[in-house]
Amino acid sequence: MEATLLPNPKDTNATILLMGLRRGGKSSICKVVFHNMQPLDTLYLESTSKPTTEQFSSLIDLSVMELPGQLNYFEPNYDSERLFSSIGALVYVIDSQDEYLNALTNLSMIIEFAYKVNPKINIEVLIHKIDGLSEDYRIDAQRDIMQRTGDELLDLGLEGVQVSFYLTSIFDHSIYEAFSRIVQKLIPELPSLENMLDNLVQHSSIDKVFLFDVNSKIYVATDSSPVDIQTYEVCAEFIDITIDLDDLYVENESGTRKQNSTSQQKELKSVSHLSNGSILYLKQMIRGLALVALIRNDEVRNSANNTTNTNKINSDFSDDNVDVLESSRTNNQDSSLAIIDYNVNLFKQAMMRMWENSRFINPNEPLERGSSAESHLYVSDSNGAGSGLYKGINNNGSTTQDHFN
Numbered sequence: 001m002e003a004t005l006l007p008n009p010k011d012t013n014a015t016i017l018l019m020g021l022r023r024g025g026k027s028s029i030c031k032v033v034f035h036n037m038q039p040l041d042t043l044y045l046e047s048t049s050k051p052t053t054e055q056f057s058s059l060i061d062l063s064v065m066e067l068p069g070q071l072n073y074f075e076p077n078y079d080s081e082r083l084f085s086s087i088g089a090l091v092y093v094i095d096s097q098d099e100y101l102n103a104l105t106n107l108s109m110i111i112e113f114a115y116k117v118n119p120k121i122n123i124e125v126l127i128h129k130i131d132g133l134s135e136d137y138r139i140d141a142q143r144d145i146m147q148r149t150g151d152e153l154l155d156l157g158l159e160g161v162q163v164s165f166y167l168t169s170i171f172d173h174s175i176y177e178a179f180s181r182i183v184q185k186l187i188p189e190l191p192s193l194e195n196m197l198d199n200l201v202q203h204s205s206i207d208k209v210f211l212f213d214v215n216s217k218i219y220v221a222t223d224s225s226p227v228d229i230q231t232y233e234v235c236a237e238f239i240d241i242t243i244d245l246d247d248l249y250v251e252n253e254s255g256t257r258k259q260n261s262t263s264q265q266k267e268l269k270s271v272s273h274l275s276n277g278s279i280l281y282l283k284q285m286i287r288g289l290a291l292v293a294l295i296r297n298d299e300v301r302n303s304a305n306n307t308t309n310t311n312k313i314n315s316d317f318s319d320d321n322v323d324v325l326e327s328s329r330t331n332n333q334d335s336s337l338a339i340i341d342y343n344v345n346l347f348k349q350a351m352m353r354m355w356e357n358s359r360f361i362n363p364n365e366p367l368e369r370g371s372s373a374e375s376h377l378y379v380s381d382s383n384g385a386g387s388g389l390y391k392g393i394n395n396n397g398s399t400t401q402d403h404f405n
């Protein structure tokens with residue numbers, strides 16, 4: 001019998017394979033995270049009947065493939081071996097509001113197969129729809145699912161397989177947090193990006209900084225301090241506010257309104273002073289990304305109280321040597337922001353250099369904000385799809401994730 005062709009991920013893409021039993025929430029997750037669908041609208045989604053693949057590209061080219069729950073991919077007429085050998089991450093969705101024992105048996109079977117054909121694969125389990133569970137029950141369900149999965153894998157003789165678990169719901173930011181961590185593992189440049197962000201935080205009075213994909217609100221990198229979900233929410237919402245305001249206003253030029261197209265090409269930047277004295281800072285980066293930083297009021301106050309001059313220091317900004325302005329000795333908020341501006345510009349230049357050196361840079365590609373709803377994510381190298389290089393990546397600060405190996 002001829003093998004049925006499953007969707008063929010592009011070799012150069014990082015590919016995420018979404019699996020799970022019927023009605024678990026796979027299509028809803030895709031629609032909410034990558035197509036900005038309102039969570040309540042997912043109620044009307046029809047059951048998916050055949051495999052689907054979508055491509056998203058911005059910093060990396062990412063394929064998200066969904067396999068419907070009712071199909072058995074281990075029948076000989078599916079070329080599952082080729083499929084599993086070419087993916088970066090297997091994301092298995094478990095409906096935590098439903099009886100999940102069948103799902104766990106199915107999951108173990110899939111892990112056994114996937115691990116055999118692709119030992120570098122990242123295995124990610126979403127304990128999904130937790131919005132319907134009490135706080136206590138969520139923890140119990142997570143513990144139970146982890147325990148049972150571990151036991152099943154042991155029974156199958158699969159020791160040392162690393163599986164990551166996330167508590168998720170499309171009704172809050174947990175699904176974005178989970179996908180951020182999943183996608184980050186597919187970005188070969190992640191350690192360099194994190195180093196650069198740490199350096200930025202260190203020299204710019206910044207409390208927390210995220211590098212967001214503007215369309216999906218997934219963050220492709222952040223500094224090494226723990227991620228607090230409220231800070232994430234505030235920063236992610238700031239992107240929407242900035243874009244809404246940006247669409248609202250067009251610049252005047254000699255008394256006449258500029259064309260929208262002209263204003264869209266300018267670099268997006270926004271600074272907002274919150275009532276508690278903190279500052280939100282956003283600046284457009286390359287390839288559909290925006291840098292969003294939270295600057296706490298005490299930091300700003302400290303810098304405002306200091307009256308000595310700003311010093312320029314030479315510091316090692318990731319792999320590229322660039323100058324960074326030290327902000328600890330400025331005399332007011334404005335100069336503090338000016339320093340952040342200067343340092344963020346250096347960060348952007350470093351990123352541009354990094355991507356110019358990357359194998360995927362397309363010189364004709366615009367560096368500015370992605371223009372279509374499907375203009376999304378991150379970077380991969382030529383073998384990124386199956387490389388899984390960053391499997392053991394640091395997951396510090398996550399309140400929703402746990403893993404074992």
Ligand SMILES: Nc1nc2c(ncn2[C@@H]2O[C@H](COP(=O)(O)OP(=O)(O)OP(=O)(O)O)[C@@H](O)[C@H]2O)c(=O)[nH]1
Pocket residue numbers: 020021022023024025026027028029039041042043044045046047048049067068069070128129130131132168169170171
């Ligand atoms: N409460 C809650 N419901 C959810 C969540 N995510 C998805 N759902 C609901 O779950 C139902 C099934 O979602 P789908 O996305 O169609 O599930 P699926 O896994 O794609 O199902 P198949 O296409 O049959 O494989 C829908 O009614 C969604 O609204 C969630 O986080 N919380």
